Every structure is written in structure tokens, then in C-alpha cells.
Amino acid sequence: MTAGQGPQGWDQPGQDPYGQGAYGQGAYDQGAYGQGPHGQGAHGGYASAPAAPDGFGAPAPVERPSAVVLGVGAFAATLVLGLVNALVTFADVDGFIAQVQAASPDVAISESAARAALVAGAGFALVLVALQVLFLWFAWKGRNWARIVLWVLGGLGVAGSLVGFLGGGAPTVSGLLTVLSLASLLLTVVGIVALAQKPASAWYRYQGWRRAQGR
Template sequence: MTAGQGPQGWDQPGQQPPGQPYGQPPQGQGPYGQAPHGQTPYGQNPYGGYASAPAAPDGFGAPRPVERPSAVKLGIGAFLASTVLGILGSIVTFAQFDEIVDRALVDAGLDPADYSDVSDAATAGVVTTTVVVALLFIGLQLLFIWFAWQGRNWARIVLWVLGGLAVVSGLVSLAGPSLSGLLTTLSLIQTLLIVVGIVALAQKPASEWYRYRGWQRARGL
């Protein structure tokens, strides 16, 4: 027996160690194609099944491109038309302000002639304040409409909130003191347009488009 060689040359290639059943791998080695005892085969989860593939850099990957749906176009258009009608209604209100004040005094059981001096002084202050507030509100409304058109989901939520408040206000005004026929018609149409805008922007295609636009902005696309 030479150095580095086992008894009777069992460590030579192709020979079976003594005492080892023929066809059985040596101790510490698994069958052909299997890992040794205590080790996990390549690509296999030690707790069962196979190891999961690495996650994509974008989670589930890029979403399917979504064009601006008709629901968004309808909703934004309805809110824009409602804003235009609001501007027209404000102009009519200012033109008929004295008549509206006199009608309110009559409804309260008062004689408008007894309050003519007070009415003239109050009219100037009320009209000035109303014009400033109306211009600010219209400017903000148009700004939110623009951002919602660009796919900003927060602007869509703001339009929902403002639209809901406008609907409640419109219903209260319709149930309140009588207005002129033109103002009543404008208020009714404006309220219906706001309802259409809220419902349209809440549709599933609109939500998917806003989600896609958010994904694009998050990656600078």
C-alpha cells in the first residue's frame, strides 16, 4: 500500500470502498443529482417549494399605459361648465342686486322704501366683498380643475369636496327665498353639472388613469 492510497486501493476512481453496498454513494454524499445530507438542493426552498424569483425594481412592474378616459373628460368638462355658469350667475346677481334685496325685505314683511338709505349704503359694501370673494373662489376652482385635468388625484378629491358643498348649497338656495327665473334655472343646471362631474370622476376608468398618472410622476416620466 502506497502513501495517499487506502486499503486495497479502494480510493481509486471507479472502485467501491470495502463494506459499501454496490451502487450506493459513499457516506456524506447524496445520490446523483441530489445535495449531500443537511444541504438544500440548488434553487429549492429548505421549507418546501422553490425559492421565489427576485422582485422587479418597480414592484409589480410598470402598469399598463392608460390614456385619458372619457369619464375624466366628461367630469372635468362638467366642472368647467358649472364654473362658467357660476360666473354668469354672479353677473346676473350683481345686476339684479337691488331687486333681490327688495324682494328679501318684502319676504320679511318689511317695506323696502323705509330702508332705501340703509340699502344703498349696504349694497356697495356687500357687492365689493362679494366680488372679491367670488373672484378668489373662481380662481381656485379653475386651478383645481386644471390640476385634475393633468392627472393630480388630490385635485380630483378637492373637486369632490367642493362639488358636494356646492350641491348642498344649491339645493338650499332652491328651497330658500324665491329668485328670478334666470337665476333659478342657472342654479339648477349648475347643480346638475356638478353631480355629473362628481359621478364621472368617480368611475373606475378615471381612477385607473389617475393611478397611472401618479405612477408616471413618481418616476419622473
């Protein structure tokens, strides 16, 4: 794609995407089946409408497609569920620390050390939440690099969740936390799949082309 051409079949705004005006030369100059005996097409001089460019059967997708709305919305929902998960965990700090200590019987973990690690982890999690909000905003505005970042983070999250569920090495959690974790896992998968759909990819390409044109 060059600086003056749209992505995969899009022409510059203001020009006919088929190379000639719909009522100018080319599209209706000759009939779809050649010229009739009076110089007109087989259908009275009106030929079939020209085909859309390959790869896109509709005009440039300026509107945000539903796949992008679903994908970004799903990732935003996982972020909210993560915050709820953290609030539930901090509501019973003593119980969580006891679970961590019970899960590592061979390593003596003092209560003060466990609390300090929990506070440090919470601070780090807040930084990650702020970054995720930033990535979601840029992905919503059509930045393809943000979509890729969400894919990477989502893939790591899915892998970590599967290891936690199948590995059996994590501390026992309450039923509510288990439900929240499963819901977050499913929403992450939905977000990854939705943002990988063809309409979403076409929209991100078009948004990148518009920015390259300064529009």
C-alpha cells in the same frame, strides 16, 4: 406599490406586463392544454394568449379617459354658469338688494350696507373662481388631490343648492337664475360621478406612479 412597480399590475415601462415576452418563454412554450405527442400544443404549438393582469384588461391608460374629460368638463361648465349667474345678478343690483331687504323684515338692512356686502361677496367669489380654475387645471393634468378637492367642493355645492331649493328661506329669484342654478346642480352631480368612475381612478393612479418614477 413600490417605487419600481406600476400601480396594480403595471410593470416598469419596457418590460412585459405578464412577466415574460409574448414570444419568449412561458406564453408559447407549452400549449394551453399541455404538450401533444410531438412536443407541441393541441393547436399546433400555439397556445392561447396569456391573460391580462388582474384589475386591468388593457395596457397602461396613458390617454386621458372619457370619464376624466366629462368630469372636468362638467365642473368647468358649472364655473361658467356661476359667472353668468353673477352677471345676471349684477345687471339688476337694485332689484337684488330689494329682495334681500324683503327677505329679512325683522332686520333693518340699509341700502349702503347691502351694496357693501354685495361688493365684498363678489370679490370673494372671484377669489373662489380663480382657485377653482387652478383645481380644474391640476385635475386635468392628473393630480389626484385636485380631483378630491373638486369632489369636496362639488359635494358642498350640491348640499347648499338643495338647502336653498328645499328650505324656502332664500330670496325669490328670477326664472333665469333658477334655471341656471338647476343646471349647475345637475352638472356638479355629473362631474362628481364621472370623476369617481373606475377608468378615471385607474388613470389618476397611473399618473401618480409616472410622477413617482420621474417620467
